[in-house]
Amino acid sequence: MDGAQKIICDKGMINKFLVTRDNTVSLTNNLYPEDMVIQTEDYVSPTKWHLGHTTWFFENFLLVPFLKNYKIFSDDFNYIFNSYYNSVGTFNARNKRGFLNRPFLDEVMEYRKYVDENLLELFRKNQRASRKSLLEIGINHEQQHQELILMDIKNIFFSNPLKPRYNKKSSIKNETNFTKNSFILNNKKEIEYGWSKNTFCYDNELPSNTSHLEPFALTNYVTNLEWKEFIRDGGYNSHQFWLSDGWDYINRNNISKPEYWLDKNYYFTLNGVQKIQDSLPVCHISFYEACAYAKYKKLRLPTEIEIEYFLSKSKIKGNFLDKKEYQEIDYCNSSNFKSLYGNLWMWTSSNYVPYKNYKSYENNLMEYNSKFMCNQFVLKGGSFGTPQNHIRSSYRNFYYPYNRWQFCGLRLVSEL
Numbered sequence: 176m177d178g179a180q181k182i183i184c185d186k187g188m189i190n191k192f193l194v195t196r197d198n199t200v201s202l203t204n205n206l207y208p209e210d211m212v213i214q215t216e217d218y219v220s221p222t223k224w225h226l227g228h229t230t231w232f233f234e235n236f237l238l239v240p241f242l243k244n245y246k247i248f249s250d251d252f253n254y255i256f257n258s259y260y261n262s263v264g265t266f267n268a269r270n271k272r273g274f275l276n277r278p279f280l281d282e283v284m285e286y287r288k289y290v291d292e293n294l295l296e297l298f299r300k301n302q303r304a305s306r307k308s309l310l311e312i313g314i315n316h317e318q319q320h321q322e323l324i325l326m327d328i329k330n331i332f333f334s335n336p337l338k339p340r341y342n343k344k345s346s347i348k349n350e351t352n353f354t355k356n357s358f359i360l361n362n363k364k365e366i367e368y369g370w371s372k373n374t375f376c377y378d379n380e381l382p383s384n385t386s387h388l389e390p391f392a393l394t395n396y397v398t399n400l401e402w403k404e405f406i407r408d409g410g411y412n413s414h415q416f417w418l419s420d421g422w423d424y425i426n427r428n429n430i431s432k433p434e435y436w437l438d439k440n441y442y443f444t445l446n447g448v449q450k451i452q453d454s455l456p457v458c459h460i461s462f463y464e465a466c467a468y469a470k471y472k473k474l475r476l477p478t479e480i481e482i483e484y485f486l487s488k489s490k491i492k493g494n495f496l497d498k499k500e501y502q503e504i505d506y507c508n509s510s511n512f513k514s515l516y517g518n519l520w521m522w523t524s525s526n527y528v529p530y531k532n533y534k535s536y537e538n539n540l541m542e543y544n545s546k547f548m549c550n551q552f553v554l555k556g557g558s559f560g561t562p563q564n565h566i567r568s569s570y571r572n573f574y575y576p577y578n579r580w581q582f583c584g585l586r587l588v589s590e591l
């Protein structure tokens with residue numbers, strides 16, 4: 176049996192499961208049922224759907240195949256909370272998730288309880304199983320949806336003309352001075368990329384391999400001030416900076432500033448409308464915008480392996496979901512902060528394609544990652560919406576070049 180087909184049942188993992196399930200629900204502490212049914216865009220899902228879908232994942236991939244005599248909670252739920260697994264069955268269209276005024280939120284919470292209780296029963300019965308497992312995939316899957324809940328609720332609240340706040344207690348400090356620093360590789364180097372430790376990673380991070388790096392310097396995050404200069408210099412009106420697809424996209428969609436900027440002075444955050452702070456990293460730009468800015472600065476985007484090199488040398492600490500800042504902050508820019516992790520995902524120039532000798536998960540889970548390896552780009556490092564224990568140097572997030580509702584920013588490369 177493949178490693179991904181086994182269930183791990185040690186105490187630490189069960190505890191991580193329980194904490195992860197609780198953490199997801201705690202993200203809704205500031206929300207009301209009315210907040211949790213809205214879908215503003217095809218790619219945005221209602222919070223209630225995330226709560227149900229993460230539960231469906233455990234039900235479908237652990238309980239149905241492994242818990243004897245398990246009775247599924249509801250055939251209807253099986254249909255509406257399947258995201259995109261054709262091998263599991265038909266499912267409600269992604270752009271119709273906002274039509275789900277039924278089931279009620281209470282019923283979805285009942286579903287969570289029912290599945291959690293049955294999972295604990297399954298864990299009790301499988302004490303001896305100990306390999307890396309479906310349970311870990313389920314936990315990590317739920318953590319991905321924690322970030323998605325925040326990305327989506329930001330879009331939903333932004334779309335309300337009243338601009339409500341998600342987080343009522345903002346701990347954002349005033350702007351501080353910071354010293355520019357860079358991550359610099361002075362010599363050619365052969366490096367290992369991908370995950371080679373004996374701990375959890377997704378199939379798309381394997382197998383690890385080696386690559387050569389030429390000397391380069393990674394700049395600090397591009398800031399809001401720098402982005403304002405780009406706008407002032409006609410960045411969005413100058414075709415020469417843009418990829419053809421990007422130029423078409425911004426013109427077709429009237430894009431002239433990052434998503435959630437109300438004007439050149441104010442933007443919307445999960446902590447409400449704020450004055451744009453110049454020293455903070457610019458957030459919510461597409462790959463197209465990132466490439467245009469790089470061209471404007473006569474620099475380039477880093478490759479995923481270049482960023483991975485510095486991540487592998489950094490401690491995993493920073494502005495993660497655990498800190499509950501709910502937005503990008505500027506301490507990652509300070510000269511005494513050496514970690515490259517957290518705050519905002521960094522766009523890379525790397526296509527999201529399989530590594531050499533990649534082997535996808537088997538059976539239904541083949542649809543987890545491998546079928547998305549087309550037309551998307553890799554982002555690295557995690558963000559303020561990512562749980563700290565979810566990220567690794569080899570972690571490959573991926574989005575389409577036009578996506579910009581994710582918590583992403585930009586660092587550039589200058590050759591040495």
Ligand SMILES: [Fe+2]
Nearest residue numbers: 228258316320
């Ligand atoms: Fe999912």
